[in-house]
Amino acid sequence: MTSSTKTLPQGYAQTGEINLKKNKRLAIILNIVALFVAILSFITLISFALSVRPGLMDTSVNITVGGMAIVVVLMALLLTIHELIHGVLFWVFTRSRPVFALHLFYAYAGAPDWYIPIRQFMIIALSPLVIIGIVGMLIILLVPESWVLLIAIMVALNTGGSIGDLLVFTHLLRLSPASLANDTGDVMTFYEFQLTIDHS
Numbered sequence: 001m002t003s004s005t006k007t008l009p010q011g012y013a014q015t016g017e018i019n020l021k022k023n024k025r026l027a028i029i030l031n032i033v034a035l036f037v038a039i040l041s042f043i044t045l046i047s048f049a050l051s052v053r054p055g056l057m058d059t060s061v062n063i064t065v066g067g068m069a070i071v072v073v074l075m076a077l078l079l080t081i082h083e084l085i086h087g088v089l090f091w092v093f094t095r096s097r098p099v100f101a102l103h104l105f106y107a108y109a110g111a112p113d114w115y116i117p118i119r120q121f122m123i124i125a126l127s128p129l130v131i132i133g134i135v136g137m138l139i140i141l142l143v144p145e146s147w148v149l150l151i152a153i154m155v156a157l158n159t160g161g162s163i164g165d166l167l168v169f170t171h172l173l174r175l176s177p178a179s180l181a182n183d184t185g186d187v188m189t190f191y192e193f194q195l196t197i198d199h200s
Contacts, residue, residue: 004094004116005180008191012115012180016190018168020106027106030164038160045152049140053148071153078154082128082161083109089124090114090183101185106164110185118172118190121181125169129162 020027083100086109090098094114101108116124136155140148168188172181180191 042156
């Protein structure tokens with residue numbers, strides 16, 4: 001199977017599922033892990049910034065109410081961009097409009113009517129992490145020094161927020177290359193071709 005389809009091909013059967021809708025415990029655990037990943041990512045990004053821009057050592061940072069408000073706005077924008085990247089890639093592979101939603105512990109984009117080859121789904125899963133990460137690191141090299149901390153926070157939050165995508169990606173790695181994935185947004189179901197032997 002090399003392209004997305006609305007009909008599950010004959011011979012395929014469900015072999016796995018990641019269900020954030022029912023498994024609230026998993027959603028909470030992912031958020032806790034995301035926090036630690038974001039902190040580690042922030043430390044790494046600041047270390048990177050200091051190594052390529054030594055002048056940052058001399059830059060003082062003043063945190064104000066206005067500054068915090070900007071961070072909140074940018075976080076909302078970042079979340080939107082993250083899910084839009086997923087959504088655009090769903091459209092690229094299905095030519096169908098994706099769905100978007102925001103819940104208490106997570107946001108999502110999905111393509112509920114489609115069965116998508118896992119190689120395509122790997123691209124969909126990892127693209128926000130890779131694109132925002134690379135762009136963020138490039139911006140760190142170019143923006144005024146007073147902006148570097150803010151950019152590092154944004155990229156770190158996106159890295160932490162990608163922990164669910166990484167969970168999906170690691171699950172996909174365990175599937176056979178011909179497998180398919182269906183993503184309703186908060187439920188991901190995986191299908192593999194089941195070879196049946198006729199003994200008649």
